[in-house]
Amino acid sequence: MFTGIVQTKLALADVHQAQGLTTFTFEFSPHLLAGLEIGASVAINGTCLTVRTIDNNRVSFDAIAQTLKVTNLGQLQPGSVVNIERAARYGDEIGGHVVSGHVMDQVAVTDVIDSANNRVVWMERPETLAPYLLDKGFVALNGCSLTIAEVEEQRFAVHLIPETLDVTVFGEIQAGDRINLEVDAQTQAVVDTVRRLIGDQEGLKKLLQAE
Structure with a gap:
């Protein structure tokens, strides 16, 4: 962990x-x-x-x-x-979110926008992982716990402060680079549960209508 x-x-x-x-x-x-x-x-x-x-x-x-x-x-x-x-040890401060280290996919950087004290990085939003990449949700990118700042249908963005740019590889990231992505496990569990419940309700409705 x-x-x-x-x-x-x-x-x-x-x-x-x-x-x-x-x-x-x-x-x-x-x-x-x-x-x-x-x-x-x-x-x-x-x-x-x-x-x-x-x-x-x-x-x-x-x-x-x-x-x-x-x-x-x-x-x-x-x-x-x-x-x-x-790896985290018991008693360590969890300053980000729990990350398993099991990368789910790579996403390509589509755009990098720099300002005086901020960098905005836009990345692909794969269809298979899109339900878990939500506005203000957690995501691990190259192992870095980040909050999603903006979401569009086919891409999403994170905003990076100077400290993150200094300590991580995101200070050198460029359009076209491929980034390891792991979605937040809690978000995935909630989304999958809701989708399953909705599916069960639709299935029950169809069964009742058939009778």
Whole structure:
């Protein structure tokens, strides 16, 4: 489990590709290394990966082909910068919202609008996930917990403050970039429940009419 509060951004130090498996290696700071053990979970651009090796400050993670297909990790090359968050611990402050690290899709950035102290990023709103991408709702983008500020039929936008731009990869994001997306689990549960109840009522109505 993660909070969606990105701790830092890091450049990929090395990538090794094998059949059906890719290994990513990063150089962690002493702060990020503190208490880290093999088998621990770390969110890389919002994707939950497991620590495979720790060699001094070099930490490696494996990703299978399916993970590379669903997320933007398959596009990473040495020097690519990603968002990093260590797994949440009991007692940690939940400053964002609960994030599982299970990316559901990638969405393309369609427009980036900068002003003096704000950046607006517009992204695709996939039809399959549109019911869960609601105005003022939570969403995790590259692992960053954000509030949706504007919604249109085929796209949605988030507004980013300077602190977010400094700490995360969103300071360098450009139109055409692909972003990992995870919808809020509570929103998904509520929407799915309501849709099921509505469907049950319509089915009951048709059954009564048939009788």
